Each structure stands twice: as structure tokens, then as C-alpha cells.
Amino acid sequence: MRATGLRARALARTTARGAAAAAGLLAVSTRVTPWPSALAIRAIFDRGAARANTSLARHVPSGLVEDVDEAYDISSPDGRLDVFRPGRPGPLPTVVWVHGGAFVSGSKRDVANYLRVLAGRGFATVGVDYSIAPGSRYPTPVGQVAAALAYLVDHADRLGVDPTRIVLAGDSAGAQIAAQVALLVTDEQYAHGVGVAVELPPDALRGVVLFCGAYDFTLARGSTRLGSWLVDTAIWSYLGSQRHDERVTLQGSIPPNLTPAFPPVFVSAGNGDPLLPHTLRLVESLAEHGVGHEALLFADDRQPRLGHEFQFDLDTAAGREALDRSVAFIQRVTS
Template structure:
């Protein structure tokens, strides 16, 4: 999804959080300062007002890019939309595959981002069609966002979606033995958690979430522009109020930064082992979360995990913001898609 971007300190820990959420469009002068003052005051009692503002900004920011992605979606891709994978209102998923598929295909299960409080799979349908046109099945689950649901509800819902697609593998052209978990921003964190609980039984017990696939079924993990360690939130960030609201909404704890048990369980780098699947990590050079991806890739490599990265020099032009890989027509986004597809083919061969 597209949101306005400004320079921000690295490792703010936010997931696709628009800077404009801290300065709502159209609010100027005294009126704007008054509204921001009210939002800050609301954080003394509830994260909800700020979270609702963040959602509204996401919805405004993605319209143009969603339209462009849909326009670039290729023909020849079949879709099953809003297939129910559980009883909850948000427990639906989309499936995309080449419409001439005659058997099972390598399957990418992609979890969308949105700071744990916003975003939706629907915005990325054009891009999912593009990915599926390269000969894979793409599964995109919806999950319940905070504050309507708290951590680790989305993790549990993604594991439920994995169970469902295996039960309907033939209908969806899913190959259960060739699964790749993927996600962007907050979705990258959720997918990394699912991969970790699948490969580390003690971590699954800590979360209270049972895996629904065997480690051998997970051939790879794709992580784009993720947030992987909330303990590295920068208290000097201009987004500090937004970050506090999103973290509070997701954790259910106003003082979540003091909750070591929560921070530890969210920080997948503290729990990964050599059993973690082959992994592809990418992030833009101007993404304020860049350090999170670099650090996780280094941690995985330190455990001997097969890691591919697509990072960019500091001076790369144009500067690549958060979620750069979803910008249609961009040479760097096209290069990222090519690398993603080649990684999937390699690790599912």
C-alpha cells in the first residue's frame, strides 16, 4: 500500500505507518495542533482514536497504487476470492493461480502488512495476480487487526489458513509439500513467527499456537520490509505517538515496551534456529525499518540459514521507501519481483 514517506530514524519499529498519520492531511495551524493534542491526550486512556486515524490514512494512501496494480494485473490468472477458512468474520482468504493449471503448483502464502492495525489483502490483488502469473499459486489470508484482536491472534489465523489450503489443495492447485511463507511489513513479522513456531517446538509452546504444517513442507520464507524486533523502537521518532498506539492496540498493554515477555515472543530473531527455512529478505534504502531487515538477515546467516538478500546502497537513486516492491512500473520493484520469483523457483524445485 502507498503512504506518504518522509525521512525518519532507522528502526522506528512501525509497520507501514504513514508519517502523515502523525500530521493528518488538511489539518493546519491551530486546528491541526488542537487535534494532535487531543490524540496525544487520548493515548492516556485508549489507543483507539489514533489507530482509527492510521487506518483512515492507509485507506486514503492506497487508492492510486491499488488502481495501478489492478491495471497491470495480467490476464490468464484464475481467482477464488474471500474463501472462508474459519468461523470469524475476518477469516477469509484469496487464492490466485494460472487459469491453465492442471495440477499442484508451488504455493506462496502471503500475509499483508498494515502496522497490525490497518491494511488488507484486497489492496494487493493486482500484485498477487502478477506473482501467480509466474507459475505459482498465491494464497492471501485476511486476519483480524488490532484493537479488535490482540496478539497473537493473526499468527493463529495464518496457521488456520494454512490448514485450510492443505485440506483443499487439489481445488486450489496447492502443492502442500512446496510451501513458501511470505509477507510485507507487519505481515513479514507474522509470517516469520509462523515459520519459527513451525521449526522450533518450544517457541510454539511459548506462543500457545500449534503449527499446522511440518517443517519439511516449508521450503522458503519471503520477508519484505518487515519489523522484527519491537524492542528497537526509537523513542525519538516523530512517529512515537503512532507507534505507541499501534503497539498498545496489538499487545493490549499500554506499557508494552516494558513487557519483556511480549517483546521477546514478538522478536523472532531471538528464537530462530538453523532449522529456519531458506529465506529471502529485501528492504528499500530509504525505509526507516531498513535496520530491522539487515539485522534479521545477519542473525539467520549466523545460524547457518540459507539467506538471499536484496538490499540497496545508501546512495541508491531513486531512494526506495517502505514497501517499494509494490510500486508498479518501477525498475527496482520489477527487479524485486524477478528476484522473488527466482527464489521461489529455486527453493521449491
């Protein structure tokens, strides 16, 4: 019995030392690479996105036409897009949606049912896949969305899209990417600086729809320890450096680069969204530059508080309001 107890205590000490060593290794690794934290965020976000997409299934209308996994870039396994449209002839005003996921997670699958719901309102809707960080870094996703737009223009007749009535849209990280692509379309000098060209005439981009985005990389870190970890990991993964390159940080931020040529904007975020300051900063900058915009914001004391990506919950009044308001905006700018 005594020998058994000694072996058990020895095993416990060995296990504890191993756990401590593993924890130490993890702590060190998270200081030299964003990968461990990015993978943790990816696992959490992917589960949440899958649940949200599944809950939207009951809201999807019947009779839609779908073209899925169109290869807009045959050189990349991530260069795929889905097109949804109502069962009537095109060409239709087209909403090109860039999915979120803190730059390190997500796919077009996550927004597929939401885009089906939007298609039921009379639009062609497009979900774009792009390569996520840390495996791919800025500005790769920006260039991929630009390539997706070129593909849609080239295949407009077959896909039923109207290349003269495009609305860029996105949620969370995808909102930042969509907004930056809109900058590329409307500001040739800015596009030259980024090194990404978009083959879309500025007057073909009728508007931008943005939900819960991270628009300004110069803003302070999150207000909580968890929020700071998430924001730091996302930006480190996407921009490629823990010590942010000021030039890249400013280039990827939307408010400092806005011009009056930016297209009309519908923008929204929940009152409980940790990224709400980004939306408030964007709205302020849009007003400063005379850019037409409609903001769906909520009172600070609204209960229950509306968190990140609130718009995907169509079982709530706020989610339905966001859908109806954004649809009305799209109809107005594409008519």
C-alpha cells in the same frame, strides 16, 4: 451592529473553548488508549494501499483462475482468503501472503493485484485476511494464519495448491507475522510457548519471502517524532500494552528466536524505509544461525531513495528487480 459583533465574538470564544476541550480530550485519550491514533494510521494506510493496488492492475496477466473469499474460519468475518493461479492444472507451488498495515489496517484486497502478478509467474498465490488491532491483539493474527494454512492443506486438491511446497510471504506487519508463523512451523518448543500450533510439516515450508518488515520489537523507537508515534501506536495496539511486556516483546521478535531449522529466506527493504534497521538486524541474525538467505538491499546513497513497500511499484526498476529476484528465489526453493 454592536450586538452582532458581540455575538460573533462570543461564538468565536465558545468555538475556541470547544476546540481546546476537544484537543485536550484527544490528547488525554491517546494516552490511555491506542484507538484514536490507530484509526488515524488506518485511514492514511488504507488510502495508500488502495492506490498501490490500483496502480498494479495494468500489470495483471489474463487467464488466471480465482477462488475468492474462501472461509478458512467460519467463526470470524475476517477468516477469509483468496487463491489466484494460472489457468493450468495443479498442484502448484504455493505462496501464502500476509498483508501489511502496521497491524492496525489493511486487508487481502490490498495485495490482490500483486498476488495476481505473482500467479502469472506460475504459482498458486494466497492472500490471507486476519483480524487487525486494536480490536484483535497478539497472537490472534498468528493463529489465524496458522488456521489458513490448515485450510489450504485440507482443500489442496480443489484449490490447486501443493501442500508440500509452501512459501510464506508478507510485507510490513505481515512480514513479521509470516516470519513468526515460520518459527512456529520449525520450532515445536517455541510454538508451545506461543500457544499456537501449525498443522504443516517443517519440510513442507520451503521458504519465506519478507518485504519491509518490523521483525524486532526490542529495537528503539522511530528516528523521527512521526516515526515514533507510528511505531509506538502499532506496537501498543498489537501487543495490548503501552508498557511493553518483556516476555511478549521478546516472543514476538524474530531474531532472538531464530534457529538453524528456519527455512531459507528472501528479504528486502528500501534504503529510505524507516524499518530498514529491522531488516538489517534480521539479516545479521540469519547469518549468525547459519540460515540460508538472500537479501536485496540498496546503497545508502541511492537516489531516489526507496521507501516503505517500494516493491509494490512495478513501474520502477527497483520494484521489478524485487519481483524478479523473489520469483527466482521461490522457483529455486520449490523445485
